[in-house]
Amino acid sequence: MSTPTPDDGIPGSPEDFLATWSASRGNLRRFLEDTALPPVDESTQRAAGEAAAAAAIAQAFDLELEDFTSGIASVSGAFEAAGSKHVNAPDPDIQQDAGTAAFFDVDNTLIQGASILVFALGLARKRYFRVGEVLPVVWKQVKFRVTGSENAEDVAEGRQQALEFIKGRDVAELVELCEEIVDTHMSEKIWPGTRELAETHLAAGHQVWLVSATPVQLAQILARRYGFTGALGTVAEVKDGKFTGRLVGDILHGPGKRHAVAALAAVEGLELERCAAYSDSINDVPMLSMVGTAVAINPDSALRKEAEKRGWEIRDYRSLRKAIRAFGVPALVGAGFSVLGWKWVKRS
Template sequence: MAPARATAPDPCVAAFFDLDNTVVRGASLFYFARGLHARGFFSSRELRGFARRAVHFALRGEVHGHLLEVRELALAFVAGHSTAEIRAIGEEVYEEHVEAKVRPGVRVLADRHLAQGAPVWLVTAAPVELADVVARRLGLTGALGTVAESVDGVYTGRLVGEPVHGAAKAAAVRALAERSGWDLARCAAYSDSANDLPLLSMVGRPVAVNPDRSLRRHAARHGWEVREFRGWHRAARWTVRAGTAGAAGAAALVLAGLVRRAA
């Protein structure tokens, strides 16, 4: 009787990657804000005011309030500008700030899925304009990101739906999987943050990448794969993890650093 052959692992049907601190070191919204500020979208005085409000929310532990502030501020910055202009800035911001922050180890993981014929999607709360650029430059299949409403090619200052964050990110991936006919039990997802537990928990292969403390504990309890690519680059100090009261404080420090550079 011939010995049984060892079978190769079943390749994932699709893979989903978080952006901030997973694919890219640091917060993509920070890099986008740097690009907008450099192009005169807002003043240092406006940014200082926002930083003060971020500190206020941090001290009160009102993380949700801070996230709403981030959303409203971003929408106010782009209102009245054309979608073509913002997308062009996204291309420039990628080259100026984001490209050098891509984690080589995570890119290898994404490329491995692509080589096996699996679609690879970037899924992030960052503006879809920036997410699209990152996905295309890395050769990924596509991107899901937060969408700002536009009419006749001009931003209105309102969102389409909710920010692609937490449960909303999981819902966006589920909808994409249903449209594409993918079995989520045969898909993979990669993230650094416990905020993405709704997404990680619904796929067959959840992977914690440079996980925060909460995600690391959860991964250990459930036997999830953990990948470490943490070369402590300067940008890593600007991490924004919006699951704890410290997140708003981190965001305030990010903004304060931007203000110093703008001064």
């Protein structure tokens, strides 16, 4: 549509011409808005925005929008629990490799055994709750160690029990107890080999994050003690300094870790193909498979098979397992009887 001029036969002064042209433009705009292109209402705009976001998230992380949103809730909850994005600042003498990070599981990867069990028993010793209330947690851990797998029902039930334990409790009190439990009962359980791996990443200027189903306060204390960048964990909602008994995001178990790591990568600007992940459990394959370098640490039998099939590196720091692989069960049993026999002779 060409712009008319006074020479096109429109009578009157230049002011009349401008008024006429403005009116015609206004009429055209109203026609387009009201008839040809009606305005987009708020719900339609929201749906269009969500569709665009879902497409971007699917392309970047192969996740549904709902899963990514859950991950964002977990990450923001972790930041809020820590009081900042990172629990430790990077070494100023080390040039940082922006976009690169390492993600470490906690149980049997960073520490020997189950952190939640050590945590629960530590709280029971402090009479935070009764020993009888801890027994279901102990039973689930025993069942997991015997069967080598966790089922969704156990995870969901354990989550609900944990939330009920802390409902109405003071956050500062729990954090203080966590710090004491880490210092007195967890420090000696750290796998030296895993800690060296984490320190190698830090020395290369990489971020190092713990990603665990354990309570986020406990994971962040571990991260703070060992100089890691931060920690993502299961986040219990807090209001006015007390736990509400509700969950923020999802429990960081299995796919939950993948959702949280994807959200963290978006927030921190991480390039996942340049990142590494470490775990002992087949449940963490969703997280392991989203990074460029996956390493199985002290793997369960299912993860060992998966790692061998995918060509992932395997590191086993368990001395008994290493001894069995090196010398075989018969030789070790024979050596054990020899030692016992020698002790019996010395006592005779």
